[in-house]
Amino acid sequence: MTSRAIIPVKLSLTEGDFYTLWAPTWKEHGAEWQAFLGDEDGLFLFTSPAQLHAFLRSGKRHDLTSHPKWGAFAAQPADLIVPEKKETFDIIGAPALLAGRPSYENVSALGRVLQVTRSLAEVTGADDAVLFFASHSVLGNVQRGADHYGGDHGMGEWSAVGRVVLANWAKVVASLDEQVRVIEVADTEAAESQQLIDDARIRTAEAKAAAEAAEKEAAEQADPYDSSVWGLAGIDPVKITLDGKSVYTLRTYVDGAPVFLGRFGEIFTFPTTRQLARWLVENDEHDMAGLATWETVMTHANAGELDVLVHPDNQYSYQGLVADIGKGPEAVDTAQMSRGYELFADAADWAADDSLNSYLLANPRTQDYLSYMLGSTKTAGYVPSKPYSDHANSWKELEEMLVKRFSKF
Known part of the structure; x- marks a missing residue:
């Protein structure tokens, strides 16, 4: 999982793909907190990164403004509102990950889906999802990674996770679907945000290319003697x-x-x-x-x-x-x-x-x-x-x- 305090995420639920912000666990005044973009009435979801960005630009009130890292997040370039690959969570497709062997990729992807799903359940109060995680301790071992399933009993425990998920996942997803609240943003505002995202992507690509060129030039000019014994x-x-x-x-x-x-x-x-x-x-x-x-x-x-x-x-x-x-x-x-x-x-x-x-x-x-x-x-x-x-x-x-x-x- 990324080390960023506030993360743009893509969540795949029954009604489709949605975008929002997730603040995993942080400590404040001695207490632990976690949150998603929303307010006292529930979670805010958007149908595209541009819609999410346009909402944030509007200055409308939401709970994450009280997060200690909100200022740093809000000051980031616009293209960072687009989730990276590991910030994409196919919640509805989780059972498919259990159909294969407990490879590094499968276990890692499932672990991330379970983590964000549990956080969603607890933040939104999705009762069936909260009960699911509280009732099945076997799910906790997924966070230990693929090595945990490499022993003699590894495949048996991986199959046990599969049985638990297959038997209960539809109810888990349904309880989260009830929390979906898609926020509408004007097309013109979303278009402006998309342009800002595209422009930021170009600047990021140019900066990356310049940095790579400078690094290559430095390597070419470096004296090999400096790295000798x-x-x-x-x-x-x-x-x-x-x-x-x-x-x-x-x-x-x-x-x-x-x-x-x-x-x-x-x-x-x-x-x-x-x-x-x-x-x-x-x-x-x-x-x-x-x-x-x-x-x-x-x-x-x-x-x-x-x-x-x-x-x-x-x-x-x-x-x-x-x-x-x-x-x-x-x-x-x-x-x-x-x-x-x-x-x-x-x-x-x-x-x-x-x-x-x-x-x-x-x-x-x-x-x-x-x-x-x-x-x-x-x-x-x-x-x-x-x-x-x-x-x-x-x-x-x-x-x-x-x-x-x-x-x-």
Whole structure:
């Protein structure tokens, strides 16, 4: 059953199909209530959703205006006055559901019909229908679903429900028929409401299509890395290429501080991603072992399902940088240099040593050069000048400091 507090429903009785509103059980001031659209004289039924909508637009008095959720219901788009499939109740056709086996569909449909029928009986005071439900406890088990009828005695109990319904249902329906009070609405008003319903349906369909298109576009633009084990764990494989060689390791950030796969300032590096994945299975003495999300990585590693995927943002290449620095500032790819310096700084921060800062303090020309090349505002008035070989040699020394941190290269 829908979770909405007030539900448009379609009820099939002897005289045909009717539309109204149903408010299943709700609590107010410590008491339980249930209601249908109507007044002190009885239930209001309509021959179409448009007729029902037109009545509501008229502002005529009815009992549901006192429902705590009435304001929210009344503010809904007009197309929501049309019952959904599960809000359609074939009361007169209930015995047909019992002619078949207790499938999920049959039991579910019968359970919903019995629920709304019992509510109708109690709200309208249909005596024969009220007595029917009060006298046959076997009906209550229908609400438990199809699984209840799956045991050894399931078919027997389902047949018992069938016998009770077949013997009494005509009287139940007749007692409800006596409560039918069809409310007439002017054709012009119903036509206006139908137009409002149609317009709302178009807007709903357009909004749904737009949402689906946006969802599809977002899915197409989404980076698959984000849903990988690495994206979920927040731990990234890193590829470092230098002097024609590449090594792989892992890095993450905890409260903004870098953490590498390694220990005591040594970064554990591997020539292939396969060797890295294999090593993780057999070793747990490293700084990442205590991370909250490390278990996510190891679950895949132990299952042999760990694909060490390096995102382009985590690929660092130092290839050609020393030579370019020697040619002059215009030859240097500053994005490549910036990323390379980022890795120098991360490695030094993680190792908790002052080697990088000490080197720059001891080599102020290098510090000024890097500040100039990387866009720092601290170098106002400074411009690199020939020879550039000193800057190239200093960068080479920084690369060598990084390599010394590697376990293998």
